[in-house]
Amino acid sequence: MLPPPRLSLVLPVFNEEETIPELARRLKEFLPQLGVTYEVLFIDDGSKDRSLALLKELAREEPRYKVLSFGRNFGHQIAITAGLDIAEGDAVVVMDADLQDPPEVVAEMFAQFEAGFDVVYGIRTKRHGESIFKKVTAAVYYRLLRKLLGFEVPLDAGDFRLMSRQVVIAMRSLRERHRFVRGMVAWIGFKQTKVYYERPARFAGETKYPLSKMLKFAIDGITSFSVVPVRIATYLAILSGLLAVGIGIWSISQKLLGAPVVTGWTTIMMLIAASSAAQLLVMGILGEYVGRTYEEVKKRPLYTVAERVNLDVPGSPAVIDAPPPESLSRP
Numbered sequence: 001m002l003p004p005p006r007l008s009l010v011l012p013v014f015n016e017e018e019t020i021p022e023l024a025r026r027l028k029e030f031l032p033q034l035g036v037t038y039e040v041l042f043i044d045d046g047s048k049d050r051s052l053a054l055l056k057e058l059a060r061e062e063p064r065y066k067v068l069s070f071g072r073n074f075g076h077q078i079a080i081t082a083g084l085d086i087a088e089g090d091a092v093v094v095m096d097a098d099l100q101d102p103p104e105v106v107a108e109m110f111a112q113f114e115a116g117f118d119v120v121y122g123i124r125t126k127r128h129g130e131s132i133f134k135k136v137t138a139a140v141y142y143r144l145l146r147k148l149l150g151f152e153v154p155l156d157a158g159d160f161r162l163m164s165r166q167v168v169i170a171m172r173s174l175r176e177r178h179r180f181v182r183g184m185v186a187w188i189g190f191k192q193t194k195v196y197y198e199r200p201a202r203f204a205g206e207t208k209y210p211l212s213k214m215l216k217f218a219i220d221g222i223t224s225f226s227v228v229p230v231r232i233a234t235y236l237a238i239l240s241g242l243l244a245v246g247i248g249i250w251s252i253s254q255k256l257l258g259a260p261v262v263t264g265w266t267t268i269m270m271l272i273a274a275s276s277a278a279q280l281l282v283m284g285i286l287g288e289y290v291g292r293t294y295e296e297v298k299k300r301p302l303y304t305v306a307e308r309v310n311l312d313v314p315g316s317p318a319v320i321d322a323p324p325p326e327s328l329s330r331p
């Protein structure tokens with residue numbers, strides 16, 4: 001029997017046959033230096049190349065390397081989730097398989113975990129080999145997201161992060177379909193800190209995040225945590241209501257001042273402005289309820305509990321609770 005792992009690495013893999021041999025070499029070189037027990041979980045996200053065959057080969061030689069293979073491509077965020085669902089370590093690190101998240105940074109993350117932090121995320125000080133477009137859109141997007149969400153979201157961080165078992169257990173209770181893992185981890189809270197690293201270019205191959213996936217991901221990020229977009233109709237209603245009043249005052253005064261206005265113009269202008277304001281208002285009200293329904297169907301716990309002192313009463317099932325210490329060490 002293998003000793004229980006102190007550290008689990010979760011690596012989502014989608015068509016990475018070119019990087020897997022190098023990845024395996026770097027892991028083999030690096031992991032023993034950590035001096036802790038570990039497991040490596042490869043989540044094959046429906047690869048169509050030789051990735052799965054290569055991973056199975058690795059796992060045959062090394063029982064601490066484990067492979068979970070999806071029936072089809074479910075996406076990076078779902079692959080991470082599957083890894084968190086099965087990881088057994090006291091600390092779990094999620095990292096890309098393309099070596100853009102250098103394994104060596106894991107040592108620093110683990111040191112922070114041992115110092116008592118529950119979440120250690122990697123902040124990218126530089127991003128090599130990525131287009132200006134990606135860098136600029138990411139910078140703007142995360143600043144906007146931070147404004148909309150109302151809780152602390154780290155800037156310039158991807159999914160490369162360490163999570164304590166407690167946070168991983170909390171993550172397992174968030175079962176929504178549209179998943180924005182980095183936001184969910186931030187939402188859970190607990191003691192968070194960061195380490196800095198320079199993000200190298202991907203070792204080989206192309207990005208597995210084409211623009212279409214990136215856009216979907218960006219929309220998931222905002223819509224999973226904010227119903228502000230559905231309020232746009234309400235804001236527009238207020239604007240066009242004000243406009244209706246303005247047009248009304250203006251067109252009545254034109255008439256009173258004896259300006260040559262066509263008969264009926266005033267009425268038509270006021271009716272158009274007022275009725276569009278009314279329609280937008282109704283849409284806004286509907287949107288508000290749709291938004292609330294959406295928040296409820298996610299069935300997220302209302303809050304997370306980090307610690308309890310002299311309180312043996314178990315929390316309600318709808319709470320992410322501090323689990324008793326023994327359940328933290330092993331599933």
Ligand code: UDP
Pocket residue numbers: 011012013014015016045073074075076079095096097098100202206207208209
């Ligand atoms: N990935 C995945 N499923 C997908 C897309 C990507 O599991 O549908 C994996 C991919 O193999 C890599 C990680 O997610 O390990 C990050 O993807 P990628 O490097 O292409 O993204 P980028 O670094 O370009 O943002």
Ligand code: MG
Pocket residue numbers: 096098100202207
């Ligand atoms: Mg990458």
